[in-house]
Amino acid sequence: MMAKASISPASNNLNTALPVVWCVGGVDCSGGAGVTRDAITLADLSIHACVLTTQLTVQSNSIMLSKESMCASALNQQWQVLFEDTPPRAIKIGAIANDEQALLLSARIQKTSNPRPFVVWDPVLSTSSGGVLSELSESVVDELLNTVDIVTPNIDELTWLTHLPVVDEASLLNAINRLRGKGAKSVYVKGGHAHWQKNVSDIFVCASHTLRFSQPKYANGNLRGTGCMLASAVAAFIVHDYCIEDALTLANAYVSEVRNHTLPKQSAAANANAISSELTAYFARTNGFPTKPESFPLVTFHQRGATANEKERDKDTLLEASSCKEGHFPALTHTHLGIYPVVDSVQWIARLWPTAVKIMQLRVKQGSQEDIRQQIKEAIELVKHTDCQLFINDYWELAIELGAYGVHLGQEDIDTADLNAIRNAGLRLGISTHGFAEIQRVRALNPSYIALGHIFPTNTKDMPSKPQGVARLEKYVQLCDGIPTVAIGGINLSRIGDVAKTGVSGIAVVSAITQAEHPLKAYQALVEEAGFA
Ligand SMILES: Cc1ncc(COP(=O)(O)OP(=O)(O)O)c(N)n1
Ligand SMILES: Cc1nc(C(=O)O)sc1CCOP(=O)(O)O
Numbered sequence: 001m002m003a004k005a006s007i008s009p010a011s012n013n014l015n016t017a018l019p020v021v022w023c024v025g026g027v028d029c030s031g032g033a034g035v036t037r038d039a040i041t042l043a044d045l046s047i048h049a050c051v052l053t054t055q056l057t058v059q060s061n062s063i064m065l066s067k068e069s070m071c072a073s074a075l076n077q078q079w080q081v082l083f084e085d086t087p088p089r090a091i092k093i094g095a096i097a098n099d100e101q102a103l104l105l106s107a108r109i110q111k112t113s114n115p116r117p118f119v120v121w122d123p124v125l126s127t128s129s130g131g132v133l134s135e136l137s138e139s140v141v142d143e144l145l146n147t148v149d150i151v152t153p154n155i156d157e158l159t160w161l162t163h164l165p166v167v168d169e170a171s172l173l174n175a176i177n178r179l180r181g182k183g184a185k186s187v188y189v190k191g192g193h194a195h196w197q198k199n200v201s202d203i204f205v206c207a208s209h210t211l212r213f214s215q216p217k218y219a220n221g222n223l224r225g226t227g228c229m230l231a232s233a234v235a236a237f238i239v240h241d242y243c244i245e246d247a248l249t250l251a252n253a254y255v256s257e258v259r260n261h262t263l264p265k266q267s268a269a270a271n272a273n274a275i276s277s278e279l280t281a282y283f284a285r286t287n288g289f290p291t292k293p294e295s296f297p298l299v300t301f302h303q304r305g306a307t308a309n310e311k312e313r314d315k316d317t318l319l320e321a322s323s324c325k326e327g328h329f330p331a332l333t334h335t336h337l338g339i340y341p342v343v344d345s346v347q348w349i350a351r352l353w354p355t356a357v358k359i360m361q362l363r364v365k366q367g368s369q370e371d372i373r374q375q376i377k378e379a380i381e382l383v384k385h386t387d388c389q390l391f392i393n394d395y396w397e398l399a400i401e402l403g404a405y406g407v408h409l410g411q412e413d414i415d416t417a418d419l420n421a422i423r424n425a426g427l428r429l430g431i432s433t434h435g436f437a438e439i440q441r442v443r444a445l446n447p448s449y450i451a452l453g454h455i456f457p458t459n460t461k462d463m464p465s466k467p468q469g470v471a472r473l474e475k476y477v478q479l480c481d482g483i484p485t486v487a488i489g490g491i492n493l494s495r496i497g498d499v500a501k502t503g504v505s506g507i508a509v510v511s512a513i514t515q516a517e518h519p520l521k522a523y524q525a526l527v528e529e530a531g532f533a
């Protein structure tokens with residue numbers, strides 16, 4: 001006989017081993033949207049969801065019959081009881097029924113510190129079946145906007161929040177500026193209802209920059225709860241320690257994957273059975289961490305000029321940051337790159353020459369323009385007629401003029417460099433990235449390789465981002481989808497084995513060679529440890 005499973009007191013807390021996110025919003029009795037959708041999304045992304053109900057909505061996929069709001073004191077009780085037991089790392093707010101609920105939430109959030117949870121407000125105004133869920137006065141909306149970390153309206157909700165018509169790109173940016181002027185720290189507008197756009201283009205605006213996330217127009221527009229899914233997924237990825245740009249990229253990819261595998265291709269079997277095809281179109285499936293490169297949005301970055309006036313900034317924002325025309329940079333000659341030494345002088349290139357290295361980078365950060373020019377010239381001369389692929393860091397104009405094999409540029413560099421000129425001159429291009437959003441920005445440029453950093457803490461360069469670790473590196477390699485990849489940052493003899501196992505095409509090192517007592521022996525040891533020999 002099988003023993004009965006006993007429920008010990010400890011097992012009550014099983015789920016709290018997962019990070020906790022609170023979902024505040026309405027119960028949709030059909031399960032398509034609201035806090036049910038939030039909880040399913042969060043569970044799918046390895047988060048424990050606590051639910052704070054603001055209202056019960058009686059609705060199906062086609063009709064909204066009635067709603068019953070919680071009184072503010074009942075909402076307050078939910079907050080109190082949960083806060084003791086399962087405090088949140090993030091809070092996702094959906095439909096708030098009235099001013100009392102909104103003011104209670106604002107006050108509660110403002111008093112919560114150490115640590116303060118990240119708060120996403122998806123300002124649900126109405127259901128897709130047409131029922132109004134939220135009636136908030138302007139001053140209360142402003143209070144909430146000043147409290148939350150990000151607000152994620154669609155076009156109609158943006159109009160509701162700002163009282164401004166949104167009918168084209170200019171009025172969209174104007175309304176976003178109004179929201180920011182009211183105190184919103186960051187705004188993410190979903191473009192699904194923007195009939196004037198060719199693709200679905202979502203836009204994220206914060207104090208320092210603007211990002212656009214574009215996807216082809218989707219087929220199954222009738223999938224409900226995608227706004228809830230997106231905002232919950234953003235909260236989940238923030239809690240998993242991704243920066244906001246990466247959390248938005250991943251959330252976008254997540255919803256896209258759910259859409260794609262919720263709506264089966266119009267197979268003969270699905271057409272023959274109208275009922276089952278209708279059901280699959282309505283009930284979103286779970287998906288887990290998004291992995292398919294084709295589900296990820298195209299991301300474009302637009303820095304906000306400190307001196308540009310509002311009008312000029314809007315114009316900048318409308319333009320693509322990179323004016324790079326479509327096409328590919330030349331492919332690398334050797335795509336199995338092995339160890340990639342990054343060095344700061346032509347003397348180092350000469351010194352490493354006996355190693356038969358297949359790729360090197362000249363990264364000179366000091367010296368007069370004349371000295372740098374001379375170093376680049378000599379380095380190019382040294383490797384000429386050999387099969388060593390020499391990349392020049394930063395100095396793309398000199399690299400073109402002096403006939404280098406390739407150029408390596410960072411994220412800021414590609415805002416200003418003339419990428420068309422680099423490609424037209426036949427130079428290879430490698431670009432640094434530090435996460436999902438940057439990779440998606442760079443994939444669209446079809447570079448010769450994508451650098452992925454920094455994997456471990458490094459003393460060679462001050463990095464504004466966090467070390468990525470090998471688990472993320474593996475995901476990045478997968479996302480690069482065949483474009484050669486280079487890992488960089490803090491890689492040494494003891495770490496290189498794990499890095500090599502991720503499938504990267506090459507491993508860039510500075511200090512592991514240049515600080516070594518015997519650089520040539522260090523190079524050889526790295527090659528062997530990585531299994532590149
Ligand atoms: C292979 C490789 N990866 C990343 C970098 C960093 O380039 P960048 O972001 O341009 O920063 P600087 O090197 O200029 O400080 C690199 N050089 N090589
Ligand atoms: C130059 C550079 N770029 C990085 C990036 O992540 O973009 S990390 C880095 C420094 C790499 O030096 P080391 O091998 O000594 O850690």
Ligand SMILES: [Mg+2]
Nearest residue numbers: 393394409410
């Ligand atoms: Mg650079």
